[in-house]
Amino acid sequence: MRSIDLLLGRRRLLATAALAPAGAAAQDGGAWPNRPVRAVVPYPPGGPNDIIARLYAQALGPILGQTVLVENRAGGSGVSGTDFVVKSPADGYVFGIIDGGSLTILPHTQPRMPYRVPEEVTPLSVVTRVPEALVAHPGLGVTTMPALLDLARRQPGRLNIGTAGAAGISHLTALLFRAQTGAAVEVVPYRGAAPAVTDLIAGQIQLLFADLPPLLPHIRAGAMTPLALAARQRSPALPEVPTTGEVGFPKLLAENWYCAVAPRGLPPPIAARLSAALKDASEAPGVRRELASQGAEAAWTSPEAMLALMREDSENWRQIVLASGVRSE
Secondary structure (H helix, E strand, C coil): CHHHHHHHHHHHHHHHHHHHHHHHHHHHCCCCCCCCEEEEECCCCCCHHHHHHHHHHHHHHHHHCCCEEEEECCCHHHHHHHHHHHCCCCCCCEEEEEECHHHHCHHHHCCCCCCCCCCCEEEEEEEEEEEEEEEECHHHCCCCHHHHHHHHHHCCCCCEEEECCCCCHHHHHHHHHHHHHCCCCEEEECCCHHHHHHHHHHCCCCEEEEEHHHHHHHHHCCCCEEEEECCCCCCCCCCCCCECCCCCCCCCCCEEEEEEEEECCCCHHHHHHHHHHHHHHHCCHHHHHHHHHCCCEECCCCHHHHHHHHHHHHHHHHHHHHHHCCCCC
16 A cells, blocks of 8 residues: 555656646746737727728737737727727736727726726737827818818818817817817817818818828828828928927827737736737837838837836826716717
8 A cells, every 4th residue: 555655656756746847837938829819999990090000910920929909899999999999808818909998098987987097907018109190081172280270260160070079189189280280170089080081081071180190191192181190200201290289289109009908917927928029029120120111110119118108198188088078979
């Protein structure tokens, strides 16, 4: 009996020793990832968020040694998909590539939020920066922001300015534009950039504030006139277009950004490895070239810098929401 007990004891010891490295590897990120990783987008396919996520997923695959699958979970203006991410297991196999507004604007415009920011989010990195652009219908006859403001003063109430969604960044930027310039324009929120672009080209509205990428092809085709970028610096895609600061409104800023986030409690070694992989992906020539061609900029920040940006932007947008009284539908 004693010999049997000793034999069983040795087998248990060997089994424990064999399992220990795998368990330790799982804790320190050494075994991660050993299966495909999902990158969740909180919007439908084809939009700017989806395009950005697919570029990064393609670049991340070889870096991580696993396929990175893009999964679209649309609904609730970005809330549903973001909520899915933060409530997923914190094991590194689900992370989100989402717009910054889901973290810094929606908590102030939604009456009930299913997740808390930043408490339930592990920030990984900002991945793309996108300026908001003010464009006009060519038939309006203005090519600069000063000319637009002069027209608005001479013909108050004539101009409509569309936005790519209610209570989102472009809507709040249009309200900020009206408050800071004193222009008597009517703000018209659309359900996305596409219908707003269609109506601007058709002349149903005269002005539009939206992310630069969906506007850029129409600007280049001459279907809309760029007046200013609500950004700190000019865009290489449109180097001739001034910033709002250059035309006298330095506080009219609205730089949209997209980021990678994971659920709260993601093990630090996995978070560090994923953040480093995102840095490598942001420096991939194909990612940088494709985003630049669309008027966007590939980016990377440390998780700490992203957290600081989230807090700063959240407070700025909170004040704008309070002043405007805007609420999501």
